[in-house]
Amino acid sequence: MTIVTGKTEARRRLQPGGSGLLRKIWEHRADYAYVLPAIAVMLVVIAYPIYYTIELSFFSTPPGLQLRDKTFIGFDNYTAILTSGVFWKVTWNTLIWTVGSTGISFVLGFAAALALHRDFFGRGVLRAILIIPWVISAVAASYIWKWIYHSDFGIIGAVLVGLGWADRPPNFIDSVSTVLPSLIVVNIWREFPFAMIMMMAGLQTVPDQLLRAAKVDGANAWQRFWHVTFPHLRNVSTVTILLLAVANFNSFIIPWIMTGGGPSNASHIWITHIYELAFGRQRWGVASAYSVLLFIILMTFGYFYVRALSGNDRRDGSA
Amino acid sequence: MSTIAGTAPRGQARRRIRFDGWRWGGRIFLVFMLLYTALPMIWMLLTSIKSGFAAMQFPPQWWPDQPTLASYQKLLDPQNSVGQDFLRFFWNSLFVSTATTILSVIVAVPAAYAFSRFTFPGRNFLFFTVLLRNMFPAVIFLVPLFILMRAIGLVNTHGSLVLTYLTFGLPLAIWLLKGFYDNIPVQLEQAARIDGATRFQAFILIVMPLSTPGIIATAIYSFIGAWNEYIYAYTFLSKNEQLTLPVGIQRFFSENTTDFPGLMAASFIMSVPVVVLFLVLQRYFVRALTEGAVKH
Numbered sequence: 001m002t003i004v005t006g007k008t009e010a011r012r013r014l015q016p017g018g019s020g021l022l023r024k025i026w027e028h029r030a031d032y033a034y035v036l037p038a039i040a041v042m043l044v045v046i047a048y049p050i051y052y053t054i055e056l057s058f059f060s061t062p063p064g065l066q067l068r069d070k071t072f073i074g075f076d077n078y079t080a081i082l083t084s085g086v087f088w089k090v091t092w093n094t095l096i097w098t099v100g101s102t103g104i105s106f107v108l109g110f111a112a113a114l115a116l117h118r119d120f121f122g123r124g125v126l127r128a129i130l131i132i133p134w135v136i137s138a139v140a141a142s143y144i145w146k147w148i149y150h151s152d153f154g155i156i157g158a159v160l161v162g163l164g165w166a167d168r169p170p171n172f173i174d175s176v177s178t179v180l181p182s183l184i185v186v187n188i189w190r191e192f193p194f195a196m197i198m199m200m201a202g203l204q205t206v207p208d209q210l211l212r213a214a215k216v217d218g219a220n221a222w223q224r225f226w227h228v229t230f231p232h233l234r235n236v237s238t239v240t241i242l243l244l245a246v247a248n249f250n251s252f253i254i255p256w257i258m259t260g261g262g263p264s265n266a267s268h269i270w271i272t273h274i275y276e277l278a279f280g281r282q283r284w285g286v287a288s289a290y291s292v293l294l295f296i297i298l299m300t301f302g303y304f305y306v307r308a309l310s311g312n313d314r315r316d317g318s319a
Numbered sequence: 320m321s322t323i324a325g326t327a328p329r330g331q332a333r334r335r336i337r338f339d340g341w342r343w344g345g346r347i348f349l350v351f352m353l354l355y356t357a358l359p360m361i362w363m364l365l366t367s368i369k370s371g372f373a374a375m376q377f378p379p380q381w382w383p384d385q386p387t388l389a390s391y392q393k394l395l396d397p398q399n400s401v402g403q404d405f406l407r408f409f410w411n412s413l414f415v416s417t418a419t420t421i422l423s424v425i426v427a428v429p430a431a432y433a434f435s436r437f438t439f440p441g442r443n444f445l446f447f448t449v450l451l452r453n454m455f456p457a458v459i460f461l462v463p464l465f466i467l468m469r470a471i472g473l474v475n476t477h478g479s480l481v482l483t484y485l486t487f488g489l490p491l492a493i494w495l496l497k498g499f500y501d502n503i504p505v506q507l508e509q510a511a512r513i514d515g516a517t518r519f520q521a522f523i524l525i526v527m528p529l530s531t532p533g534i535i536a537t538a539i540y541s542f543i544g545a546w547n548e549y550i551y552a553y554t555f556l557s558k559n560e561q562l563t564l565p566v567g568i569q570r571f572f573s574e575n576t577t578d579f580p581g582l583m584a585a586s587f588i589m590s591v592p593v594v595v596l597f598l599v600l601q602r603y604f605v606r607a608l609t610e611g612a613v614k615h
Contacts (some may be wrong), residue, residue, distance in 0.1 A: 024440050030518075034433035035445060037426045038489060045486045046452060049463035056462070065466065112352050115345035126349065128598055130356050135597045137547035139565040140586035143572075144363045147579050155362055158378045169377075189355065201608040221341045243453070250456035253549050257569070271458050278462055279554065291459040298454040305454065306447045309494075 050295070056288035063282040070285070077289035086265060086273070094249065094269040096180060101187045101248040106241055108188065109195025114225075116196075117203050127200075134193035138253035145186040146258050149173050173259050176266040183267055186254055191247070195240050202236030203229070238308040246301055270294055367391070367583035374579050390584035401571070405585065407560055408567030413592070415477050415552075415563055416545040419484040423492055423541035424534060426485065431496030432522060436505070446497075452490045457550045465554060479555045480563070484548060488541035495540075495607050499533035500526065536607030539600055543593045564589045 025032075057077055059070035081087050116127055133141065148155050149172040157169025172182040206229050214224045252271045255261060261268035261276060268276075274294070278287035366374055368386040396402035433439075434446045464483060465474065473479035503526055511521040527534075549565040556562055562570065568585040572578060597604070 021440060028437065028439035031433055031437040031439040034429035034437070038430035038449060038493065039445060041426060041482070041485050041489065042449060042452065044467075045460065045464065045483060046455070048467060049460040052463035052466070053459060065469075067466065108352065111348055115349050118342075118345075126353065128601060130352060131597070131601065132360065132594055133356055135543060135593050136586075136590040137549070137565055137593070139547070139549050139569065140363075140590050141359075143568075143582050143586050144359050147366060147583065148359055148362060150579075153375055153377055153379060153579075155379055162378060189359065192352075193356075197605060197608055201605065246454055250458075252456070252458060271456050274458050275461070275550075278458075284462055287462065294456070294459060298456075302451050302454045306450065309450065310443075310447070 053288045053291045053295070056284060057292045059285050061284040065284075067284065073285075077285050078293075080286060081289055081293070086268075089265055090268050090270060090273045093180060093265075093267065097184060097187075097251075097255075097269050098245055098248045100181075100184045101191060101251075102241060102244045104184075105188045105191040105244055105248075106195045106237075109192040109197075109240075110199045110237075112192065112196045113199035113203055116200065130196060131193045133190050134197075138190060138251075139257060141186060141190050142254050142257035145189075146173070149182060173267075174263060176263055179259055179263065179267045183255055183258060186258070187248065187251065190254070191244060194247075195244060198236060198240040198243075199233065202233045206232045235308065239305075242301065242305045242308060246298070246305070249298070249301070363583045363586055367580055367587055369580050371578055371580055375577065390580045391588070393581065394584055394588060404559065404567065404571070405588075408562050408564045409588070411477065411561060411567075412546055412563040412565075412589075415480050415484070416542050418477070418481045419488070419545040420538050420541045422481065422485055423488045424538055427489055427492035427496055427537055428527070428530075428534065429522075430489075431493045432500050432526065434493065435497045435500035446493075449493055450490050452486055461550065461554055464551075468555060474555055475558060475561060477561065480545075480548070480552055483551050483555075484541075484545045487548070488537070488544050491540060492537040495536055496530065496533045499530045499607070503529050532603040533607045535600055535603040539596060539604055542596065546593050 056067070056070070058072060058074060060073045060076070061067055061070045112130060116123060116130075147153075149157075151157065151169055151171045151174055154169055154172070156172070157166070160166040161169060170178065173179050210228050210232075211224055214228050219227065250271055251269075252275065255267050255269060255272050256275070259267045261272045265273075270290070271294075274287050274290045277283045277290065365381075365383060367390055368388060369380065369383045370385065370387055370389065373380055373383055373385065393399065393401050394405045397406055430449075434442060460483075464479075468474045468479040473482070507525050507529075508518075508521040511525050512518065516524065547565065548563075552563045552566045553569075556566065559570070564585075568582070568589065571585065572582045
């Protein structure tokens with residue numbers, strides 16, 4: 001019943017003798033009953049699909065889902081991907097999309113959290129309003145913004161024309177040069193509240209005494225933020241940025257509903273591209289190979305994610 | 320910083336004299352964020368009460384000159400075919416999301432408790448494996464899961480969605496709840512055990528009530544995730560009467576792309592349940608993140 005940190009756990013597992021481990025597992029059999037449902041669901045819905053995707057990535061597949069008629073072709077799917085021009089285009093888009101969305105969402109969310117940290121009249125209401133975009137569905141958000149960007153009746157275009165800044169409403173999402181930034185604006189609209197909630201939660205853990213001590217020592221507001229608040233929030237920030245980065249890297253709905261990856265692939269990111277390869281063009285083998293590459297990239301993300309989280313845990317155990 | 324009351328007279332006097340740039344910067348920034356957040360939603364509402372003709376004007380009518388609830392009436396009227404479909408999508412979403420929420424809590428609570436309290440072999444490995452689920456996009460699993468669901472006969476049933484949605488919510492749910500249980504003193508359970516309770520009874524009677532905010536937060540998170548999910552519902556379901564709202568409204572308006580008032584009304588109705596749920600219970604959610612996800 002005691003809480004043991006990962007270190008002791010590891011040391012125990014390193015003890016020689018397989019029968020010892022088996023005996024230990026047997027002794028703890030009642031504990032596994034608690035996690036078994038979670039693990040079972042995970043196995044069916046994650047482990048099997050991963051195995052199947054890896055297998056499929058080495059095969060040439062017929063259209064339709066008659067996947068029994070597949071033929072083994074080794075690494076051909078992978079070389080086909082890496083030598084195609086679309087691959088690099090889509091990778092570049094994904095990079096801009098992920099870094100842009102994550103960076104700006106985090107900065108806006110963090111700033112909003114700081115501004116909301118001090119109590120003032122109407123703070124609760126304001127906070128609730130700022131969170132709403134995160135709660136509503138991405139499908140609804142996509143339609144709302146599609147209407148706002150509409151090239152004939154969109155409100156932003158109308159304002160620009162009304163102010164005399166444009167002769168006619170710009171084609172925000174129908175033009176190669178503006179589509180990606182336009183979609184990023186929508187994505188940030190939906191994502192910054194998450195960063196805001198996380199950082200607000202983090203800010204509550206910054207000890208007040210430290211800030212007051214810094215004030216007594218003559219630190220100004222910026223110095224207090226930079227030397228006291230920010231270092232204290234390093235862990236929360238890391239976790240928030242990683243969660244945002246992964247969510248953005250994996251986002252599908254906004255680009256898919258707003259543009260379907262167009263015009264001329266300008267807003268295709270990896271996820272929408274894979275979806276189109278699989279369900280649009282029925283190239284299951286190539287799509288699977290893409291998924292495996294994606295998987296490798298995400299495992300790299302995952303390594304840092306787990307490290308950031310277990311950093312949290314270790315500090316907790318020693319405290 | 321937050322102790323305005325404590326430093327009252329002198330502090331306030333000084334504040335009145337000196338211009339506080341940080342505070343004013345913060346206020347201006349909040350106004351900007353409020354506009355960025357709220358204007359699209361206000362524009363959705365204003366469009367939804369226009370007629371189709373009034374929406375298609377340039378320059379747009381900022382305020383509808385003849386506001387009408389026709390779009391809402393059409394969607395919510397069980398007498399016509401549009402209303403029948405829409406209400407069915409709504410109930411489908413409600414059913415799938417509620418089932419997912421209940422199952423998520425049932426699965427996540429004991430798992431999080433075990434990860435927090437017990438020291439069975441493989442505990443850390445299993446915990447981080449569960450967390451890794453957050454990493455993977457839905458698209459990777461789409462083809463194999465479709466084939467799997469077809470093999471076990473779940474394609475075109477809501478069961479396929481509930482089973483898949485379970486795995487989205489679980490990682491964060493388990494993580495949040497584990498943080499909660501970590502902060503509940505073990506001594507409370509030990510006292511209960513001394514009084515004769517079994518380990519399971521101590522868990523149900525002592526620990527569960529204390530973690531109510533965490534459980535509510537978990538439930539909200541699962542519900543919102545399931546309510547808003549699109550890609551699996553889009554792939555797994557083909558019959559019109561089974562669709563959930565996000566897919567349903569897309570089918571609705573893909574033929575008739577000019578009915579923006581109807582589309583905005585549908586988007587609004589789709590947003591109402593989750594926004595209300597969240598606003599009513601948000602303090603639990605924020606508290607759960609404070610106590611669960613963000614360690615002191």
